[in-house]
Amino acid sequence: MVHGTNVYGILRAPRAASTEALVLSVxxxxxxxxxxxxxxxxxxxAYFREQIYxxxxxxxxxxxxxxxxxEAWLEAYHDINLTxxxxxxxxxxxxxxxxxxxxELSSDVVTSFDVAVExxxxxxxxxxLLNLFHAFCQKNGLLCTIQGKLPRSDWESxxxxxxxxxxxxxxxxxxxxxxxRGDHGLFxxxxxxxxxxxxxxxxxxxxxxxxxxxxxLEGMFRKLNNLLERLHQSxxxxxxxxxxxxxxxxxxxxxxxxLLLVLVLKISFDSSFQPSSRSSNPPADPYHPSATSISPQxxxxxxxxxxxxxxxxxxxxLALYLLPVxxxxxATQHFPVSEAEAxxxxxxxxxxxxxxxxxxxxxxxxxxxxxRGWLALKLVALVALAxxxxxxxxxxxxxxxxxxxxxxxxxxxxxxxxxxxxxxAVLVLATPAVTLLLxxxxxxxxxxxxxxxxxGWQLFLAAxxxxxxxxxxxxxxxxxxxxxxxxxxxxxxxxxxxxx
Amino acid sequence: xxxxxxxxxxxxxxxxxxxxxSSLAAFISERVEVSSPLNAWKRVVEGLALLDxxxxxxxxxxxxxxxxxxxxxxxxxxxxxxxxxxxxVLTAVALYLAIQDFNKVVFKKQKLLIELDKYAPDVAELxxxxxxxxxxxxxxxxxxxxxxxxxxxxxxxxxCAINNTVIAFFILATIKGSAFLSAVxxxxxxxxxxxxLTLFAPALLYLLQRQFIPVKLKSKxxxxxxxxxxxxxLCSLVVIICLSFFLLNSWDFIPSVYGFILSVxxxxxxxxxxxxxxxxxxxxxxxxxxxxxxxxxFFYTIPLAIKLKEHPVFFLFVxxxxxxxxxxxxxxxxxxLYMAFLPLWSHLYRFxxxxxxxxxxxxxxxxxxxxxxxxxxxxxxxxxxxxYAITLxxxxxxxxLISDYFYAFLRREYYLSHGLHLTRxxxxxxxxxxx
Numbered sequence: 004m005v006h007g008t009n010v011y012g013i014l015r016a017p018r019a020a021s022t023e024a025l026v027l028s029v030x031x032x033x034x035x036x037x038x039x040x041x042x043x044x045x046x047x048x049a050y051f052r053e054q055i056y057x058x059x060x061x062x063x064x065x066x067x068x069x070x071x072x073x074e075a076w077l078e079a080y081h082d083i084n085l086t087x088x089x090x091x092x093x094x095x096x097x098x099x100x101x102x103x104x105x106x107e108l109s110s111d112v113v114t115s116f117d118v119a120v121e122x123x124x125x126x127x128x129x130x131x132l133l134n135l136f137h138a139f140c141q142k143n144g145l146l147c148t149i150q151g152k153l154p155r156s157d158w159e160s161x162x163x164x165x166x167x168x169x170x171x172x173x174x175x176x177x178x179x180x181x182x183x184r185g186d187h188g189l190f191x192x193x194x195x196x197x198x199x200x201x202x203x204x205x206x207x208x209x210x211x212x213x214x215x216x217x218x219x220l221e222g223m224f225r226k227l228n229n230l231l232e233r234l235h236q237s238x239x240x241x242x243x244x245x246x247x248x249x250x251x252x253x254x255x256x257x258x259x260x261x262l263l264l265v266l267v268l269k270i271s272f273d274s275s276f277q278p279s280s281r282s283s284n285p286p287a288d289p290y291h292p293s294a295t296s297i298s299p300q301x302x303x304x305x306x307x308x309x310x311x312x313x314x315x316x317x318x319x320x321l322a323l324y325l326l327p328v329x330x331x332x333x334a335t336q337h338f339p340v341s342e343a344e345a346x347x348x349x350x351x352x353x354x355x356x357x358x359x360x361x362x363x364x365x366x367x368x369x370x371x372x373x374x375r376g377w378l379a380l381k382l383v384a385l386v387a388l389a390x391x392x393x394x395x396x397x398x399x400x401x402x403x404x405x406x407x408x409x410x411x412x413x414x415x416x417x418x419x420x421x422x423x424x425x426x427x428a429v430l431v432l433a434t435p436a437v438t439l440l441l442x443x444x445x446x447x448x449x450x451x452x453x454x455x456x457x458x459g460w461q462l463f464l465a466a467x468x469x470x471x472x473x474x475x476x477x478x479x480x481x482x483x484x485x486x487x488x489x490x491x492x493x494x495x496x497x498x499x500x501x502x503x
Numbered sequence: 504x505x506x507x508x509x510x511x512x513x514x515x516x517x518x519x520x521x522x523x524x525s526s527l528a529a530f531i532s533e534r535v536e537v538s539s540p541l542n543a544w545k546r547v548v549e550g551l552a553l554l555d556x557x558x559x560x561x562x563x564x565x566x567x568x569x570x571x572x573x574x575x576x577x578x579x580x581x582x583x584x585x586x587x588x589x590x591x592v593l594t595a596v597a598l599y600l601a602i603q604d605f606n607k608v609v610f611k612k613q614k615l616l617i618e619l620d621k622y623a624p625d626v627a628e629l630x631x632x633x634x635x636x637x638x639x640x641x642x643x644x645x646x647x648x649x650x651x652x653x654x655x656x657x658x659x660x661x662x663c664a665i666n667n668t669v670i671a672f673f674i675l676a677t678i679k680g681s682a683f684l685s686a687v688x689x690x691x692x693x694x695x696x697x698x699x700l701t702l703f704a705p706a707l708l709y710l711l712q713r714q715f716i717p718v719k720l721k722s723k724x725x726x727x728x729x730x731x732x733x734x735x736x737l738c739s740l741v742v743i744i745c746l747s748f749f750l751l752n753s754w755d756f757i758p759s760v761y762g763f764i765l766s767v768x769x770x771x772x773x774x775x776x777x778x779x780x781x782x783x784x785x786x787x788x789x790x791x792x793x794x795x796x797x798x799x800x801f802f803y804t805i806p807l808a809i810k811l812k813e814h815p816v817f818f819l820f821v822x823x824x825x826x827x828x829x830x831x832x833x834x835x836x837x838x839x840l841y842m843a844f845l846p847l848w849s850h851l852y853r854f855x856x857x858x859x860x861x862x863x864x865x866x867x868x869x870x871x872x873x874x875x876x877x878x879x880x881x882x883x884x885x886x887x888x889x890x891y892a893i894t895l896x897x898x899x900x901x902x903x904l905i906s907d908y909f910y911a912f913l914r915r916e917y918y919l920s921h922g923l924h925l926t927r928x929x930x931x932x933x934x935x936x937x938x
Contacts, residue, residue: 240884271859386863393871397871397874397878
C-alpha cells in the first residue's frame with residue numbers, strides 16, 4: 004500500500020468568474036530528480052499573485068510519488084474513479100482545466116528545455132501547445148529539444164535526414180509503449196492539453212538562470228491565459244521528426260493502409276482460391292446430383308473445425324492476462340522470488356507454454372482431417388489481425404504501425420508446407436515479446452547509450468512487469484491489448500505453421 | 504431435433520447469465536449502438552419510478568414506451584434479467600417452429616411444381632432436398648441466440664428484444680395459417696414500434712396463398728379475405744390502444760410514443776441515418792425532411808409486394824431488413840432479427856455475387872463503432888463526422904447484403920423456370936443480368 008499527500012494552491016483571478024483554470028504541476032519525489040522546481044514554482048506563485056491580468060485561475064500543484072499523485076489529484080478534482088487509486092476529495096476547485104504544464108528541474112541553471120509530449124496510451128496534446136512553447140522559446144533565445152536530441156540546421160542533408168529519422172523513431176517507440184512520458188500524460192485523458200518541460204543542464208556555453216526560466220514560464224502562462232477556447236484547432240495526431248516539423252495523420256496513415264492492404268490482398272486471394280472455406284456457409288456443395296448421399300453432418304465440420312484452435316488460443320491469451328496477477332500470491336509463497344519477479348516469470352512461462360500447446364486439436368472432430376483446413380484457420384487469423392490492427396491504429400498509431408510492420412509479413416507468409424525452420428524463425432521474430440525486446444535495444448541505440456545483452460534483458464523484464472503494473476494502476480491498454488488481442492492471433496498463426 | 508435445440512438454448516442462457524454478472528454489463532448498456540432513446544432500460548426504470556410517484560410517466564420527454572410495457576415491468580421488475588433471457592429463448596423457439604413448418608410448405612410446393620412440369624428439365628441441382636433442409640431450423644435458432652448483437656441487446660436489457668419476440672410469434676402464427684393470431688401479434692408489434700405496419704402485406708400474401716386465393720385485383724374472394732384480415736388487424740389494434748387508455752387514463756402515450764417515432768425530436772447518435780441529418784438541418788426544412796425520411800421507410804412495401812407476391816416469406820425477410828435499416832431509432836437488436844433468417848436462404852449461396860465484402864464491411868464497422876465513439880466523446884480528437892461515416896458504411900453494407908440476396912433469389916427463380924443453361928436466339932450462351 005502506498006500513501007501520499009498532494010499539496011496545491013489556487014490563485015483566484017481577480018476579476019473572473021473562476022470557471023476556467025490552468026495548472027502548473029511539479030512532481031516532488033525524494034532525490035535530486037526534481038529538487039529545484041518547487042522553489043521556482045513558489046517564486047512564480049508569489050510573482051503571479053501581484054498581477055492583475057489573470058482571467059483564469061491558476062492551480063499550483065505539488066504531487067508525491069510522481070504519476071500516482073497526479074492521478075489521485077485528477078480523480079479527486081474531477082470526482083470520478085477511473086483507477087484503483089483512492090483519494091479524499093478536493094476542498095477547493097477552480098472550474099474546468101484548460102491547460103497544464105508539468106515542470107521538472109534538477110539544477111538552478113539550464114542550457115536547454117526538453118519537451119515531452121507522449122501521454123498515456125499514446126495520446127498526444129494539441130500541436131498548438133507545442134508550437135506555442137517552441138515559438139516562445141525561440142523568441143527568448145532559450146534552446147528547446149525533443150527526445151533529448153539537439154536540433155540541427157542542415158535538415159536537408161543526409162546526416163540531417165538521419166537525425167530527423169532517429170528523433171521520429173524515438174517518438175514512435177515512446178508512443179507505442181503507451182507510457183506517459185511525464186506527468187502531463189495523465190492530464191490528457193481528461194481532455195486537458197498538457198506538456199512536460201524538463202530543464203537540462205549539460206556542458207554548453209550559454210546557460211540560463213532561474214530568471215530566464217521564470218520569464219519563459221510566465222510568458223507561457225500569459226499566452227494560455229489569453230486563450231478564448233480550448234486548444235482544438237490544430238492536429239491531435241502527428242509525429243515529430245524535430246520540434247519545428249511534423250508529419251500529420253494524412254501523410255502517415257496511407258503507409259499503414261498499404262501494410263493492411265497486404266493482408267487484405269492475401270485474404271482475398273486465399274479465399275477466392277478456396278471458395279469452400281467461407282466461414283458463414285456450409286462448404287459442402289449440395290447441388291451436385293450425388294449430394295443426396297452425403298449426410299448433412301459433414302457439411303458442418305467446415306465451421307466447427309476452426310472452433311477448438313480458436314478457443315484454445317483465446318484461452319491462452321486470457322491466461323496470460325489473468326494468471327500473473329492471480330498467481331502472484333501463490334508464487335511468492337512457494338518459490339523464493341520477490342513479487343515483481345514472480346509476475347514477470349509467470350508471464351514468460353505462460354507465453355512460452357502457449358507455443359508448446361498441441362497443434363492438432365482440430366482432429367477431435369470427425370471428418371476434419373482435410374489438408375486444406377489450415378487455410379480456413381489462416382483466413383480467420385488474418386481477418387482478425389487486420390481488424391485488431393486497424394482499430395489499434397486509430398487509437399494509438401505508433402503501436403498499430405509497429406505491430407503491423409513486424410507481424411504482417413510473417414502472417415502473410417506462414418504456411419505449413421514451406422521451409423518449416425525458416426518460417427518458424429520468422430514467426431518467432433514477429434512475436435510481440437521479441438518486438439518489445441528489439442524495441443528496447445533500438446531505443447537505447449537511438450539515445451546513444453547502447454545497452455549490452457544482459458542490461459537489455461533486464462530492461463526487458465522490467466518493461467514486462469511495468470506494463471502489467473501500469474495497466475492496473477493507470478488503465479494503460481498496452482498489456483491487455485497484447486495479451487488478449489495480438490498474442491492469441493499470433494498463436495493461431497503458430498498453429499497454422501505446425502498444422503498436420 | 505429437440506435435444507440440439509435445448510443444448511443451444513442452454514449455452515445461450517449461460518453466456519447471457521455470465522455477462523450479466525460481469526463488469527461488461529454496465530459498459531454494454533451504455534453503448535448507443537445497443538440502446539436508443541426508444542428502448543433503453545434506464546428509461547423504463549425512470550418511467551416506473553414516475554408511475555410509482557403517481558405522475559404520468561410521459562410527463563417529461565424521457566419515457567417513450569407503451570403502457571403495456573410499463574405494466575409488464577411493474578409486475579416483473581424483480582426478475583428483469585430473467586424476463587429478457589426468456590424473451591430471447593421464446594423468439595428462438597418461435598422461429599424454430601415457424602421455419603420447420605415453412606420448410607414443409609416449401610417442399611410440398613416444390614413437389615407440386617415438379618409434377619406439374621413447371622420447372623425446366625436441367626435444374627435438378629437447384630431443387631432443395633429434405634436432407635439439406637433438415638438442419639435449417641436449428642441453424643436459425645442458433646444464429647439468433649448466439650449472435651453477438653442479440654447477446655449485447657439482451658445484456659443491455661433493451662426492450663427491442665420484446666419487440667423481436669412479438670414479431671417472431673407473428674411469423675409463427677402466419678406460417679401456421681391462423682389469421683386471427685397473426686393479426687393480434689401484428690397489432691401488438693405495431694403498437695410497440697410503428698414500423699411493423701409494413702409487415703401486413705407479406706402476411707396477407709402468405710395467408711392468401713395458403714387459402715389458395717389468387718391475388719387478382721378483380722377477384723371477389725381476394726377482397727373479401729383482405730377485408731377480413733384488415734378488419735381483424737385494425738380491431739385488435741383499436742382494442743389494444745383503448746386498453747392502454749384505460750390503463751393510464753390518458754391519451755398521453757400517443758404523442759409520446761408514436762409522435763416521438765415519427766417526428767424524431769431526439770438526436771442522440773445511433774446506428775441509423777436520421778440523427779446527423781437533422782442535427783445540421785435548419786428548422787425551416789426539418790418537417791419536409793422528416794416526411795421524406797419516414798415515407799422512405801414505408802415506401803418499399805409497394806414495389807416489393809408487386810414483385811414478390813409469389814414468395815411472401817422472402818418478402819417478409821426483406822421487409823424486416825428494410826425496417827431495421829430505415830427506422831428512426833434502429834439498434835443492433837433489430838439487425839439481429841433479420842440476420843437470423845440468413846440460414847433459410849443458404850441455397851442461394853451460389854448466386855450471391857459477393858458475400859465477402861458486405862460481411863467484412865459489417866464486421867469492420869461493428870469494431871469501429873466503439874473506437875470512433877471513444878475518439879469523439881472521450882479523447883476529443885475526432886468529431887461526429889467520423890462516427891456518421893461508420894454509420895453510413897454500416898448501413899450501406901446492410902443494404903448491399905439485402906440487395907445481393909434479393910438478386911440471388913430472383914435469379915434462382917428465373918433459372919428454375921427457364922433452365923440453367925440459357926441460350927440466346929442464335930444458340931450462343933446467354934448470361935442473366937439485372938436491368
